[in-house]
Amino acid sequence: MKRKGIFYVISAPSGAGKTSICRMILTLFPNLRQSISYTTRGMRSGERDGIDYHFVTRELFAKMVADSAFAEWAEVHGNRYGTACATLEQAIEEGADVLLDIDFQGAEQLRNSSLNGVFIFILPPGMDELRKRLVSRNTDDQKVIARRMDNAAGEIAEAVNFDYLVVNDILDNAVEKVRAIMVAETLRTKRIISTQLKEFGLK
Numbered sequence: 118m119k120r121k122g123i124f125y126v127i128s129a130p131s132g133a134g135k136t137s138i139c140r141m142i143l144t145l146f147p148n149l150r151q152s153i154s155y156t157t158r159g160m161r162s163g164e165r166d167g168i169d170y171h172f173v174t175r176e177l178f179a180k181m182v183a184d185s186a187f188a189e190w191a192e193v194h195g196n197r198y199g200t201a202c203a204t205l206e207q208a209i210e211e212g213a214d215v216l217l218d219i220d221f222q223g224a225e226q227l228r229n230s231s232l233n234g235v236f237i238f239i240l241p242p243g244m245d246e247l248r249k250r251l252v253s254r255n256t257d258d259q260k261v262i263a264r265r266m267d268n269a270a271g272e273i274a275e276a277v278n279f280d281y282l283v284v285n286d287i288l289d290n291a292v293e294k295v296r297a298i299m300v301a302e303t304l305r306t307k308r309i310i311s312t313q314l315k316e317f318g319l320k
């Protein structure tokens with residue numbers, strides 16, 4: 118009997134390095150897939166519909182909300198983002214693990230649901246380093262950086278509600294820590310009890 122899939126929620130303030138960590142983690146676990154969210158945000162250059170996101174109109178998004186099609190959804194920086202119930206449920210039933218790169222509001226909704234996920238928060242090494250990273254990205258103007266720094270303080274306060282905290286000081290070390298969390302989670306007794314332990318006549 119195959120075990121059920123596990124879903125991992127990774128949240129972080131922008132500039133903490135979440136995207137790089139998720140990208141590297143996805144290469145380490147063949148049974149892990151990325152959850153593709155729905156969003157009302159416009160497509161950026163290089164992005165592809167159905168691969169980076171499902172890009173939808175505000176009307177379609179609102180209809181999906183009304184139809185309870187989302188396991189969680191939130192407004193982030195003026196756009197809406199959501200994880201479809203179908204995406205999560207299908208993977209879990211198939212025994213595939215799922216990585217969700219979502220904001221803390223979405224993480225909170227999933228934590229309060231009946232779904233049993235693993236919640237990981239990525240922290241920058243400190244506020245000075247976070248500012249440096251946002252400035253060195255060179256993509257945002259001063260006002261945007263100031264707003265992101267303000268938002269970051271509020272987002273970091275949410276870290277206490279997560280199962281695990283990983284400080285991203287050196288990228289490879291942070292990836293190794295997330296990998297270790299994921300390996301340990303697959304070995305939790307509650308997840309293996311109905312599969313391997315049956316071999317030994319235990320329930």
Ligand code: 5GP
Nearest residue numbers: 154155190191193198199200218219220223
């Ligand atoms: P971006 O527009 O830069 O791709 O993403 C902006 C933010 O939206 C990121 O913090 C990302 O984690 C978050 N996000 C992406 N997909 C979802 C989702 O399905 N639900 C929630 N709650 N947040 C999401």
